[in-house]
Amino acid sequence: MIPARTNQDIQTARTSRSLRTKNTTIGWSFITIAAAMICLFYFYPMVQAFILSLQSGTGTNLTFVGFDNYIRLFKDPTFLTTVKNTVIYLIIQVPVMILLALFISVLLNDKTLKLKGVFRTAIFLPCVTSLVAYSVIFKYLFGSDGIINLFLLKISIISEPIQWLTDPFWAKIAIIAAITWRWTGYNMIFYLSALQNVDQSIYEAAKMDGASSIQTFFKITVPMLKPIILFTSITSTIGTLQLFDEVMNITQGGPGNATMTISQYIYNLSFKYTPDFGYAATVSYAIVIMIVIFSIIQFKVAGDKND
Amino acid sequence: MIKKIFSYSFLTIVSIVSIFPFLWMIVSATNKSVDVTKGRLLPGGHFVENFKNLLDTVDIIPALINSGKISVITTVLSLLIASLAGYGFEVYKSKAKDMVFNILLLSMMIPFAALMVPLFRMFGMISQSAPYIGIDTIAAVILPTVTTAFLIFFFRQSTKMFPKDILEAGRIDGLSELGCFFRIYVPTMKTTYAAAAIITFMASWNSYLWPLVVLQSPENQTVPLLISVLGSSYSPDFGVIMTAIVIATLPAAFIFFIMQKHFVAGMMGSVK
Numbered sequence: 411m412i413p414a415r416t417n418q419d420i421q422t423a424r425t426s427r428s429l430r431t432k433n434t435t436i437g438w439s440f441i442t443i444a445a446a447m448i449c450l451f452y453f454y455p456m457v458q459a460f461i462l463s464l465q466s467g468t469g470t471n472l473t474f475v476g477f478d479n480y481i482r483l484f485k486d487p488t489f490l491t492t493v494k495n496t497v498i499y500l501i502i503q504v505p506v507m508i509l510l511a512l513f514i515s516v517l518l519n520d521k522t523l524k525l526k527g528v529f530r531t532a533i534f535l536p537c538v539t540s541l542v543a544y545s546v547i548f549k550y551l552f553g554s555d556g557i558i559n560l561f562l563l564k565i566s567i568i569s570e571p572i573q574w575l576t577d578p579f580w581a582k583i584a585i586i587a588a589i590t591w592r593w594t595g596y597n598m599i600f601y602l603s604a605l606q607n608v609d610q611s612i613y614e615a616a617k618m619d620g621a622s623s624i625q626t627f628f629k630i631t632v633p634m635l636k637p638i639i640l641f642t643s644i645t646s647t648i649g650t651l652q653l654f655d656e657v658m659n660i661t662q663g664g665p666g667n668a669t670m671t672i673s674q675y676i677y678n679l680s681f682k683y684t685p686d687f688g689y690a691a692t693v694s695y696a697i698v699i700m701i702v703i704f705s706i707i708q709f710k711v712a713g714d715k716n717d
Numbered sequence: 718m719i720k721k722i723f724s725y726s727f728l729t730i731v732s733i734v735s736i737f738p739f740l741w742m743i744v745s746a747t748n749k750s751v752d753v754t755k756g757r758l759l760p761g762g763h764f765v766e767n768f769k770n771l772l773d774t775v776d777i778i779p780a781l782i783n784s785g786k787i788s789v790i791t792t793v794l795s796l797l798i799a800s801l802a803g804y805g806f807e808v809y810k811s812k813a814k815d816m817v818f819n820i821l822l823l824s825m826m827i828p829f830a831a832l833m834v835p836l837f838r839m840f841g842m843i844s845q846s847a848p849y850i851g852i853d854t855i856a857a858v859i860l861p862t863v864t865t866a867f868l869i870f871f872f873r874q875s876t877k878m879f880p881k882d883i884l885e886a887g888r889i890d891g892l893s894e895l896g897c898f899f900r901i902y903v904p905t906m907k908t909t910y911a912a913a914a915i916i917t918f919m920a921s922w923n924s925y926l927w928p929l930v931v932l933q934s935p936e937n938q939t940v941p942l943l944i945s946v947l948g949s950s951y952s953p954d955f956g957v958i959m960t961a962i963v964i965a966t967l968p969a970a971f972i973f974f975i976m977q978k979h980f981v982a983g984m985m986g987s988v989k
Contacts, residue, residue: 434809437811438814440802440809440898441802441805441817443864444864447798448864451832451860452827454835458838458839517724529728532736533732536735536738538966538969539966540922540925540940541923541941542941542945543941543944543965546947548738550953550958560756591734651828654925655925655926658945659948659949672830673829673830676831677830687834690834691831691835694831694833694834698828701828705826
C-alpha cells in the first residue's frame with residue numbers, strides 16, 4: 411500500500427506541474443475562437459469606423475477630410491434633432507419604466523397576494539414579441555381611427571381623435587408608450603429575483619418603527635436593489651440610445667424628423683439617402699460617446715447615494 | 718384592506734394593458750380587414766381566408782425557413798463558442814485571461830448602429846472573393862452576431878457554480894481537456910444551455926436591423942423584414958398582417974413558454 415501511495419503522490423505532483431503549463435495553452439485555446447470573433451466583428455469595425463469618420467464623399471469615392479465631419483455634426487440640424495429626440499426618449503422613458511417595474515415587483519413580492527403567477531406571466535408576456543411585430547401592432551392601435559382613439563372617444567376623455575402618429579408631440583408619446591409596454595415586464599423579472607434575496611425582517615422592523623409604505627419603498631427597497639437598478643438602467647440606456655426598430659416601423663421617423671433617432675439617421679445616411687459612409691461613421695461615434703457619458707453619469711449618481 | 722384593493726386593481730389594469738395588444742392581434746387575425754378597422758373585438762371566422770390571402774400576397778413560407786435556418790445555426794454556434802470561452806475563462810483562470818475577459822466585455826458598450834456601416838463594407842469586400850459568405854447571404858447575417866460578450870459573461874457566471882472537482886476525476890479517468898468539456902461540463906450545465914438557447918434564439922429570430930442592411934434579394938427575406946414590409950404598405954389588409962404577426966410570434970412564444978422556468982432561472986443566474 412505504502413509504495414503505491416508514494417507513487418500516486420509523485421504522479422499527482424508531476425501531473426499538477428505539467429497541468430499548469432498545459433493549462434495555459436489549453437486554457438487559451440478555449441478562449442481563442444470567441445476572442446477572435448469579437449475582435450473581428452466588434453473592435454476591428456470600430457477602428458474602421460474611426461478611419462471612415464475622417465473621410466467624406468459618396469459611395470466608394472471617399473477622400474480624407476480630417477475632423478471636418480465632426481465639425482459638420484454640430485451644424486447639422488437633422489443630427490441635432492435626432493440627438494434631441496433620443497435624449498427625450500431616454501430621460502422620460504427609462505425612469506418611468508424603471509419606477510413602474512419596481513413598483514409592480516414590490517406589489518408582486520407580497521407574500522399574501524393571490525394569482526401572483528397569472529399577473530407575472532401577463533406582465534412579462536410583451537417580452538416574447540419581436541420588436542418589429544409589436545411595433546406594427548402599436549402603429550395600428552395608435553392609428554387615427556385605431557382602437558385607442560375609439561376607446562378614448564367612447565369614455566369621453568377626448569372629443570376628437572388624437573393624431574397619434576402625425577402630430578410631433580403625440581408621436582413621441584406613442585413611441586414612449588410602446589417601448590414602455592415592451593420592456594417593463596423584462597425589467598420586472600430582474601427586480602423580482604433581487605427582491606427574493608432581500609431579508610424580510612428588514613421590512614418587519616421598518617413596519618414596527620412606523621414607516622409608511624412610501625417610506626419603505628424609497629428608504630429600503632430602492633437602496634437594497636441599487637446594484638440591479640444600476641444594471642437595468644444602464645442596459646435600458648444603451649438600448650434606448652440605439653433605438654431603431656420601433657421608430658422605423660411605427661412612424662418611420664416622421665412627421666418630418668420629429669421622432670427620428672440617431673440609429674435611424676445613420677441608417678438613412680448609409681442606405682437611404684445618397685450613401686455617405688464617412689459621415690455616417692462620424693454620427694455612429696456620437697452614439698458611442700453618449701453611451702460612455704450616460705454610463706459614467708449613472709455610475710456617479712449611484713455611487714453618490716452610497717455615502 | 719384599501720392597500721389590498723389597490724394592489725389587485727393596479728395589477729389587473731397593468732395585466733390587461735399588457736395582454737390587450739396580443740388579444741387584439743389574435744382576434745384581428747380571425748376577422749376581415751373592414752371589421753378590424755371598425756374596432757371589432759370579437760373573434761371571427763376569417764382566419765383560414767386571411768391565411769390563404771397571406772400565402773398569396775407574400776412568400777411567408779420561404780421567410781419562415783430562412784429565419785428558422787438563421788436562428789438555429791446562430792443558436793448552436795453561439796452556445797458552442799460562448800460556453801467554450803466561459804469555461805476557459807473560469808476553469809483555467811489567470812490574471813492575463815481576466816484582463817482579456819474585461820476587454821471583451823467592453824464590446825457590450827458598442828452600439829450595433831456604430832458597427833453597421835463598417836460591417837457592411839467589410840462584407841462588401843468579402844463578396845468579391847467569397848460571394849457565398851458576402852452580402853445577401855445567410856452567413857453574412859450569422860457571422861457578426863454569433864459571438865456576444867453577454868453570452869460569454871453569462872456562461873462564465875454560471876461556471877462559477879460548476880463543481881470543478883469532477884473535472885479532476887475525469888482527467889484521472891483519461892479524458893482529454895476537450896473531452897472533460899464535452900463529456901462532463903456540457904451534460905451538467907443543461908439548464909444554463911437551455912436559458913442561453915432561449916435568449917439567443919429569440920434575439921436571432923427577432924433581429925431586424927442587420928438583416929435589413931445585409932439581405933437584399935426578396936428570396937432571402939426573414940420574417941421580421943417581411944412583416945415590416947407588410948406593415949408599411951399603403952392599403953394594409955389588417956386581417957392578413959395580423960395573421961402574419963401571429964405566425965411570426967408563435968415560434969418564439971412557444972419556445973419561451975415550454976422553457977419559461979429555465980429562462981427565469983438563467984436570467985437570475987446572470988444577475989448574481
